[in-house]
Amino acid sequence: MKIRAALCCLAASGLLLSGCSDDSGTIDEPDEAATSAAAEEETEAQAYDPPKEFDFEAGVALPPEAVASKMNTTGSNVQALPVALVGTKAFIASAERLQVVDTATGEALPDVVPASGTPMPPMQTTGMVGENPFEAPLVIESGGTTLVIAPFIVQDAEYNYDLDVVAVDGATGEVVFDVPVELPALAYGGYEHAEAMGESGGVVLIKVFDVYTVAFDTATQSVAWEAELAPYLVSGDVVVAPSTETSSNYDGLLIADGTPKWANKDLAIEGMYELQAAGPNFFVALGSHISLENGQEPYNMLFETATGNVVRQEDRDFSSHECRFDGQETVVCFVRAPGFWMGALDAATGEWIWETTEAEPGINVTAVWHGIAYGLADNTTPAALDVRTGQPTGTSPGVAPYVVNEYTAVADTVAGTWGDGGGVAAYPAIG
Numbered sequence: 001m002k003i004r005a006a007l008c009c010l011a012a013s014g015l016l017l018s019g020c021s022d023d024s025g026t027i028d029e030p031d032e033a034a035t036s037a038a039a040e041e042e043t044e045a046q047a048y049d050p051p052k053e054f055d056f057e058a059g060v061a062l063p064p065e066a067v068a069s070k071m072n073t074t075g076s077n078v079q080a081l082p083v084a085l086v087g088t089k090a091f092i093a094s095a096e097r098l099q100v101v102d103t104a105t106g107e108a109l110p111d112v113v114p115a116s117g118t119p120m121p122p123m124q125t126t127g128m129v130g131e132n133p134f135e136a137p138l139v140i141e142s143g144g145t146t147l148v149i150a151p152f153i154v155q156d157a158e159y160n161y162d163l164d165v166v167a168v169d170g171a172t173g174e175v176v177f178d179v180p181v182e183l184p185a186l187a188y189g190g191y192e193h194a195e196a197m198g199e200s201g202g203v204v205l206i207k208v209f210d211v212y213t214v215a216f217d218t219a220t221q222s223v224a225w226e227a228e229l230a231p232y233l234v235s236g237d238v239v240v241a242p243s244t245e246t247s248s249n250y251d252g253l254l255i256a257d258g259t260p261k262w263a264n265k266d267l268a269i270e271g272m273y274e275l276q277a278a279g280p281n282f283f284v285a286l287g288s289h290i291s292l293e294n295g296q297e298p299y300n301m302l303f304e305t306a307t308g309n310v311v312r313q314e315d316r317d318f319s320s321h322e323c324r325f326d327g328q329e330t331v332v333c334f335v336r337a338p339g340f341w342m343g344a345l346d347a348a349t350g351e352w353i354w355e356t357t358e359a360e361p362g363i364n365v366t367a368v369w370h371g372i373a374y375g376l377a378d379n380t381t382p383a384a385l386d387v388r389t390g391q392p393t394g395t396s397p398g399v400a401p402y403v404v405n406e407y408t409a410v411a412d413t414v415a416g417t418w419g420d421g422g423g424v425a426a427y428p429a430i431g
Contacts, residue, residue: 044104045087045088045104046407047429048429051430052393053396053431055427055428056398056399058428059413061424062425063108065082066092066424067081068094068132072129078336078366081402082137083136083410085103085403085408086170087170089101089109089170091137091148091150095153096120096122097112098113098137113152114154114178117156119153120154137168140202140204140218142167142218146169147168147218148167148169150168151194151196151206152166153190154180155190160185161186162183163191164178165179166178166179183212183214186211191212192209194206194207194214197231197233197234200237200255203256204216204218205239212230213226213231213239225257227258229242233275235279235280236306237255238254238255238261238305239252248266249264252305267301267308273285274286278323278325278345278350282331282350284303284318284333285301287319300313300314300318301314302350304350321333329346330345330347331345332368334373336364339358341356342362343355354389354390356390362375363376363377363383363385364376364377367400367401367402367403367409370406371386372393384396395431397409398427399427406429408428409427410425410427412424413425
């Protein structure tokens with residue numbers, strides 16, 4: 001097997017791409033020739049929606065930042081990679097830059113760096129999982145253009161920490177706009193990272209270092225609203241955050257303007273739990289010690305995003321579980337542990353569609369996208385299941401993707417292993 005290494009980066013630190021805006025924040029007119037060339041290049045790759053098979057012999061190695069401190073060598077502890085796919089391009093987020101790799105050719109496009117200040121220095125890790133706080137950049141549609149939103153923390157000459165919101169054209173890798181946002185000074189230390197969590201109506205919700213929220217309007221290229229709060233999750237057009245009235249309660253705020261969809265809700269959650277989005281209409285509290293005022297002790301609770309009300313509570317242990325929306329109509333919940341339990345929720349009704357049993361276990365899930373759950377059967381063999389039925393698709397995918405779209409799968413550099421410690425590569429879809 002040969003992995004084609006991505007070419008050396010073409011841009012040094014401090015380089016800004018030619019498509020960036022001026023200080024007024026206006027969008028430059030796109031280069032028609034470049035856009036046409038990019039569109040022609042995209043048509044050369046075959047799209048499969050969803051893909052069921054990938055070419056393991058044609059992998060393109062991604063930079064080490066794509067996997068740094070996101071998984072251990074056994075694969076027993078895996079976190080979402082800081083990688084987003086648009087067409088055949090991979091966008092890799094880190095503290096100081098957004099790297100862009102054309103997975104069809106192996107070419108590394110110029111790095112994207114913030115223009116308004118000095119970005120945070122490269123992350124130093126000891127290799128422990130969880131040390132890398134950076135998440136995948138957010139991909140949105142805006143006026144017929146696919147934008148990749150990458151927020152950076154920057155320092156000015158006085159060492160003040162601020163936010164820099166960069167939008168990149170997903171087809172060309174060129175900067176569409178780059179807007180600085182002033183942040184309030186912290187009493188101790190400074191902000192270290194930011195994450196674009198979701199979008200509604202062109203407004204992007206950005207979590208800044210777990211202590212601050214900035215809602216950025218991509219149409220006006222300005223702040224729509226901001227608040228001193230730490231958002232937990234984004235589901236549909238709502239961001240769920242600690243209540244501004246009672247610290248133990250929760251608010252559901254509209255992403256568009258920050259007004260309450262519901263407010264000061266006592267979700268009756270105590271003990272060990274984790275809130276996760278379950279598609280655009282629901283969110284879940286997953287844990288093993290959740291208690292209610294009436295004395296019942298369910299392990300899992302499903303909430304309606306629009307109201308914050310409990311839809312269902314279940315007496316089953318959901319600690320260490322994850323729930324992922326496939327982007328269409330299904331939410332798959334699973335656990336990476338012996339037994340490989342899996343279950344699927346209808347994203348519109350919240351009802352269970354199916355779940356696995358001890359006699360018919362699921363797979364170690366690595367990605368869920370457009371009707372397919374990808375992963376490893378028996379933790380060794382790449383496999384794929386239909387998320388509406390829970391049954392195998394009938395085709396071995398060849399790799400177990402961590403990130404996937406209609407053109408590409410980002411997976412381990414050694415087939416049939418999980419978190420082998422050798423990095424990740426992008427593999428083209430072939431069926």
